Amino acid sequence: MMRTVIKGKTWKLGDDINTDLILPGPYLTMRDTEQMMQHVLEGAIPRFAEKIRKGEIIVAGKNFGSGSSREIAPLLLKRLGVGAVVAESFARIFFRNAINIGLPVIECKDISEKIKSGDVLEINLETGTIKNVSRKENYAGTRLPKFLLEIIEAGGALKRLRQSAQ
Amino acid sequence: MPDLHSGGRGFKSRPVHFANWKVEIYSQNNNYSQKNGDVTEVGMTIAEKILTAHSPKQRAVAGEFVEAKVDWAMVHEELGTPNGVAHLFESLGYEKVWNPKRIVALLDHWVPAPSVDAAEIHKTCRQFVKKYGVSNWFDMNAGICHQIMPEQGFVCPGELIVGTDSHTTTYGALGAFSTGVGATDMTVVFATGKLWFKVPETIKYTISGKLPKFISGKDIILRILKEIGTDGAVYKAIEYYGHTVKQLSIDGRMTICNMGVEAGAKAAIVPPDQKTTRYVKARTKRAYKIVKADKDAEYIEKRDLEISNLEPQVAKPPTPANSVPVTEVENTPIDEAFIGSCTGGRLEDLAVAAKLLKGKKTAKNVRFIVIPASYEIFLEAEKKGIIRTILEAGGIIESPTCGPCTGGHLGLLAADETAIATVSRNFVGRMGSPKAKVYLASAATVAASALKGKITNPNTLG
Ligand code: SF4
Numbered sequence: 067m068m069r070t071v072i073k074g075k076t077w078k079l080g081d082d083i084n085t086d087l088i089l090p091g092p093y094l095t096m097r098d099t100e101q102m103m104q105h106v107l108e109g110a111i112p113r114f115a116e117k118i119r120k121g122e123i124i125v126a127g128k129n130f131g132s133g134s135s136r137e138i139a140p141l142l143l144k145r146l147g148v149g150a151v152v153a154e155s156f157a158r159i160f161f162r163n164a165i166n167i168g169l170p171v172i173e174c175k176d177i178s179e180k181i182k183s184g185d186v187l188e189i190n191l192e193t194g195t196i197k198n199v200s201r202k203e204n205y206a207g208t209r210l211p212k213f214l215l216e217i218i219e220a221g222g223a224l225k226r227l228r229q230s231a232q
Numbered sequence: 233m234p235d236l237h238s239g240g241r242g243f244k245s246r247p248v249h250f251a252n253w254k255v256e257i258y259s260q261n262n263n264y265s266q267k268n269g270d271v272t273e274v275g276m277t278i279a280e281k282i283l284t285a286h287s288p289k290q291r292a293v294a295g296e297f298v299e300a301k302v303d304w305a306m307v308h309e310e311l312g313t314p315n316g317v318a319h320l321f322e323s324l325g326y327e328k329v330w331n332p333k334r335i336v337a338l339l340d341h342w343v344p345a346p347s348v349d350a351a352e353i354h355k356t357c358r359q360f361v362k363k364y365g366v367s368n369w370f371d372m373n374a375g376i377c378h379q380i381m382p383e384q385g386f387v388c389p390g391e392l393i394v395g396t397d398s399h400t401t402t403y404g405a406l407g408a409f410s411t412g413v414g415a416t417d418m419t420v421v422f423a424t425g426k427l428w429f430k431v432p433e434t435i436k437y438t439i440s441g442k443l444p445k446f447i448s449g450k451d452i453i454l455r456i457l458k459e460i461g462t463d464g465a466v467y468k469a470i471e472y473y474g475h476t477v478k479q480l481s482i483d484g485r486m487t488i489c490n491m492g493v494e495a496g497a498k499a500a501i502v503p504p505d506q507k508t509t510r511y512v513k514a515r516t517k518r519a520y521k522i523v524k525a526d527k528d529a530e531y532i533e534k535r536d537l538e539i540s541n542l543e544p545q546v547a548k549p550p551t552p553a554n555s556v557p558v559t560e561v562e563n564t565p566i567d568e569a570f571i572g573s574c575t576g577g578r579l580e581d582l583a584v585a586a587k588l589l590k591g592k593k594t595a596k597n598v599r600f601i602v603i604p605a606s607y608e609i610f611l612e613a614e615k616k617g618i619i620r621t622i623l624e625a626g627g628i629i630e631s632p633t634c635g636p637c638t639g640g641h642l643g644l645l646a647a648d649e650t651a652i653a654t655v656s657r658n659f660v661g662r663m664g665s666p667k668a669k670v671y672l673a674s675a676a677t678v679a680a681s682a683l684k685g686k687i688t689n690p691n692t693l694g
Binding site: 082084086087090091092094095096097099108109128129132133134135136137138141155156157158159162163166167222223224227228 | 323420423551638666
C-alpha cells in the first residue's frame with residue numbers, strides 16, 4: 067500500500083528553484099550518483115545534502131523545478147530522502163518527472179507565506195490536505211488525479227508499466 | 233477546498249487547475265459551449281488539433297487528458313547517463329524499441345567527450361543505438377539536437393515530437409507540437425510509442441511592427457519573457473502571430489519557440505506559412521498536414537507586442553525574464569563573450585556577428601568564443617567567409633556542441649567572472665562557477681560587446 071500520509075520537518079525555499087540549482091550542470095556527467103548528491107541545492111542551502119534527513123519536506127514558492135528536463139533533479143531529491151515537495155506551482159517537466167520516479171509533489175496556494183522553515187507538516191496525498199502540526203493549521207493542497215496517485219503508489223511510471231504489462 | 237471535479241471547457245463552473253491540470257481525467261468530450269441554450273462547437277487551437285489528431289479521440293480540448301502517439305522521439309546524451317533512458321529501458325526487459333526508425337539519437341552536450349565520465353555516457357549511447365537498430369543516429373559530427381532535428385528533416389508541420397530536452401519546444405517554429413520530457417517518459421515512449429498529455433490551454437501572442445536594425449528573435453523573446461515572467465506560460469502553449477513573426481526567418485522563429493520554455497511553456501508554435509514549407513520541403517519528402525487554428529479558437533489569454541521601437545534586450549542574471557534594454561546595462565565589463573547554443577548559434581546569428589566584426593579586433597580582456605550550432609551551419613559559414621572574419625577578429629571557434637551553455641566545457645566561467653552570451657539560460661552556476669554572472673543577449677549585442685570588452689549596444693557600432 068502506498069504511504070498516503072507523509073509527515074516531516076520542512077525546508078523552505080523561494081520562487082523559481084530551477085533544475086540547475088537542484089543539480090548544477092557541471093556535475094551532470096558524474097557517474098557516481100552518491101557524489102552528485104553532495105551538490106544538490108548547494109547554491110540555495112549550503113551543505114543541504116548533509117543537513118536533510120529522511121522524510122523531510124521541501125516547501126517552495128512558485129515555479130519549482132523550472133529549467134532543464136534532467137530527471138536526475140527529482141531523483142536526487144528522492145534519494146536524499148526528501149519525502150515530498152510542496153510548492154505554490156511546479157514547472158511542468160519537473161512535475162511529470164517527479165511523479166514518474168515516485169516523488170510526491172503537491173501544489174498549495176500561498177504555502178510559503180503560511181509556514182516557517184522547520185515547521186512540521188503532515189500531508190495526506192489522497193485528500194490533498196496539509197496539516198501544519200507546529201502551528202495547528204490546515205491548508206488545502208490540490209489533490210492528485212487518481213492515475214497519478216497510482217503511479218506514485220506503484221513506485222514510479224516504469225513499475226506501473228511493468229504491472230500493466232503483466 | 234476547491235471543487236476538483238469540475239470539467240473541461242464548456243462547463244459552467246470555472247475549472248480548477250492542479251499544477252495547471254484540470255483534474256477530470258479521461259472525461260467525456262467537453263467540447264461544446266452553450267450559447268443561448270444552443271450547443272455550438274468551439275474552434276480549436278493548433279495544440280488541441282495536433283494532440284487530437286494523434287489520439288484516439290474525435291476531439292480533445294484544453295484540460296482533457298489524451299494518450300497520444302508520437303511521431304518522433306529525440307534523445308541526446310540523456311540516453312546514456314547513469315540514470316538515463318538506456319538504463320531504464322534495459323531495466324524493463326523489452327527486446328525491441330517501439331520503432332527504431334522514429335527515434336533520433338545524437339550526441340551534443342559534451343562533444344567531443346571532455347571527461348572519462350562523458351566518454352562513458354557516449355559509449356552507452358553508441359551501444360544502445362547499435363543494439364536496438366536506431367538508424368537516425370548522429371555521432372559527434374552533427375550538431376545540437378534542436379538544430380539537427382529541423383535541419384535533417386525530422387520536423388514537419390502538424391507532427392507530435394518529444395525530446396529529452398526542455399528546449400524541444402523549438403520545433404514549433406515549423407508548426408509542430410513538440411515538448412520536452414524526462415528519461416522515464418522517454419522510456420515509456422521507447423517501449424510503447426505513446427505518452428499521456430494534458431491538452432494545454434493556449435496564449436495567443438501577436439507581435440507587430442517592422443523589425444528595427446539588429447533586432448532578432450532573441451530580443452523579442454527576452455522582451456516577451458520580461459512581460460510574462462518565468463512562469464507566465466507554465467503548462468500552456470503559445471501561438472505566435474503577427475506581421476513581425478511573418479517577417480522573422482526560420483532561425484528567428486526557432487529562437488522564439490526555443491525559449492518559450494523559459495516561461496514554462498509546454499509548446500510554442502508559429503503557424504506554418506510559405507517560409508515554413510520552403511524550409512521543410514528542402515529537407516524531407518515526407519507527407520505532412522498543415523495545422524492552423526480555427527478563427528474562433530479559444531485562448532486563455534491574448535497578448536500583443538509592438539516592436540518597432542524595441543531596443544536590443546539583455547537579460548541580467550539570474551533569469552532570462554530579467555531583461556532590460558541594452559542601454560541600461562551598457563559598459564558592464566565582461567570577461568567572456570559567447571556566441572553559440574541552440575538559441576543563438578545559427579547561421580543568421582553568425583552572419584550578423586561577422587558583419588559587426590569584419591576588419592576589427594575584439595577587446596584584449598575578452599575571451600570571444602563561437603560555436604556554430606551544426607556542421608551544416610559551420611560549413612555554410614565557412615563558405616560565406618564568416619568563419620575567417622571571426623578568426624581574424626580574435627575569436628576562438630569550436631566544433632558544434634552545447635559547450636559552455638550547460639556548464640559542460642569549452643569556456644566555463646570562474647568565480648566573479650562575467651559573460652555575455654547568446655545562450656538560453658543565465659541561472660546561477662549555469663555556465664560554470666555559481667559566483668559567475670551571465671547576461672543573455674542576441675548575437676549582434678554579444679559581438680558588439682566582444683569588440684568593446686564591455687556590454688555594448690550594436691547600434692553604436694553602425
Ligand atoms: S545548447 Fe544549451 S539550451 Fe540548447 S540543448 Fe544545448 S545545453 Fe540545452
